[in-house]
Amino acid sequence: MGLHFSHDTLPQRVHFGTGRAAEYLADEIARFGASRVMVIAGRRDADTAADLSAQLPVALHYSDIVQHVPAESAERARAAARENAVDLLVCLGGGSAVGLAKAIALDTALPIIAIPTTYAGSEATNVWGLTENGRKSTGVDAVVLPATVIYDAELSRNLPVGLSVASGLNAMAHCIDSLWGPRADPINGALAAEGIRALATGLPAIVEEPAGLEGREQALYGAYLSAVAFASAGSGMHHKICHVLGGTWNLPHAQTHATVLPYVLAFNAPQAPVAEARIASALGTDTAIGGLNALRKRLDAPRALKDYGFTTQDIPEAVSLILPAIPTNNPREVTAANLTELLTAAHEGSTPGP
Template sequence: MRFTHETLPQRVVFAPGDAPAAVAGEVARLGVRRVMVIAAPAESALADAVSAEVPVAVRHDEVVMHVPVEVAERARAAAAGARADALLCVGGGSTTGLAKAVAMTGSPKAGLPIIAVPTTYAGSEATNVWGLTQGETKTTGVDDLVLPRSIVYDASLMLTLPVEMSVASGLNAMAHCVDSMWGPRADPIDQALAAEGIHALSRGLPAVVADPAGIEGREQTLYGAYLAAVAFASAGSGMHHKICHVLGGMFNLPHAQTHAVVLPHVLAFNAPHAPGAERRIARALGTPRAPEGLADLYAALHAPAALKDYGMPEDGIARAVAPIRAAIPAGNPAPVTEENLTALLRAAWEGAKS
């Protein structure tokens, strides 16, 4: 067994029902005095509550999916104008992504520290991955400056997340786990974290569907989503995420639903060529075969099924093939050709069973 694993430096605070005090504690620990709060208008009341004990210098609510460059530039200008020395983001992956875009403009050595308070299961808060979109092209990269210094997880904040969005967001986290089994830097530690993440998500999400007001399912899903993000940050972006980033940027598709739709097709595509990873995924799902186990979970959750339902045009299949092939890591378990990738995208577009 020979590998190198890097663990990212970050504080993680699980504080059910106690986010305001936990956030105030993290702000005090950082010694900052002028905090920029980033939250979409829909999260305004929640952001008010979470930041009640924080020295807020400015509030910023222009949050846009996939972080367009011009939106990031306006947020950076707002932070500079307020002389912010820290960022508090309250929301989902788009909100965290905007905070990361602002953090990148700080000192080349230090950046602007981020305290993240997630309200979905996106997992961006636990990674050093950033993304910006210009036109139809989404560019991603890795920079330790964008890794939030602290995460405050409060499962009670998830109770207002609708079940349908909870399912899509949780399956986005599941995709982080699956990609971590064969990502370009995947190692045994990533695979162990990912397997535990799959186990937690496959139990937490059905509990959320069965009892949306119950805290236990939300906590288990949040725990699984964190493990998924940590594994993914180390293993790197594999075939699944490369497909989704290209499609999201080209067609402005909703992030979580796109990842949820594409996942079963990528798992079925790669599983025959990665038997060890397939067995790990199957064990975590509690099923003899991973693709079938995931299909059963999707059926139980009434999960998103077709890209055409979220705005992708049929002619987009052919348009997306070349940029996706160029983005997929060379070490993907299954060989990727124009023909089999086209077939995968068509099945995901139609909602065909994988």
């Protein structure tokens, strides 16, 4: 009877303010006393990274970023950091940029300042991932947790609407998985519910007014909450599926998560009534899957895995790789048969329901 749980809160400084990223970044670099900074940013964010760091002690600008962080890509980046005697990492962009910084930190223990321009949420977790020989490995290590995160909605204006939607639904997947993850607890649940509410508010605003800042602020806020909840609760069924699909078939990260999410929710929700009610309440609807389906329709969200190169011939191998990774506390028993059914529906893009 009563509440009984254990909860870890990760140590991290968060700065949140539209138009203030340059100020925050300079202050943080000074706080660390860094003199040889490695700035990691992809092509879309290269100009922004250059502007933010123009007056800072940058030893190296690095742009060789590959999604799912292949091991060879990580080793090239680590070598570059060592060759340039880097003493601080600054990553600007989405999950791939943050993931590469984490891969460097895992080997060097260098501190990270993360400046997200998407809603991936990796910046607020101590989870790393590397892909090698078609398999994605993940782990947890305090050394990869960014010491500082800087959120500035102004910097996300370059993120196209379609990718904003996919990335935001990836963040919502963090929230929903947190409600039945291996270490789910009431604190994670509260953070996740507020994250769902913020994302359900922010994403439609982005679609309706792509240049507006209010929707992007809400989405960044929701993404942070989702990641904090996820870091504590751990990977649930949804993320185990998507890690296999992304690492083995190199499917696009955000779109894969956005596509798979409603199928996992429809699968688990009937056996998780407390979580289902919390999700529905956060979405402002009678049922969780009804609310998510309505939101996805409004956002014109990604619908089918077949659109990203996943085939029906791939499903048996996916099932064999995913099944052993499903957490034992998943609300519903997962079998080869029902997992095959779930992946088949996600492949085709049929509308999931209870």
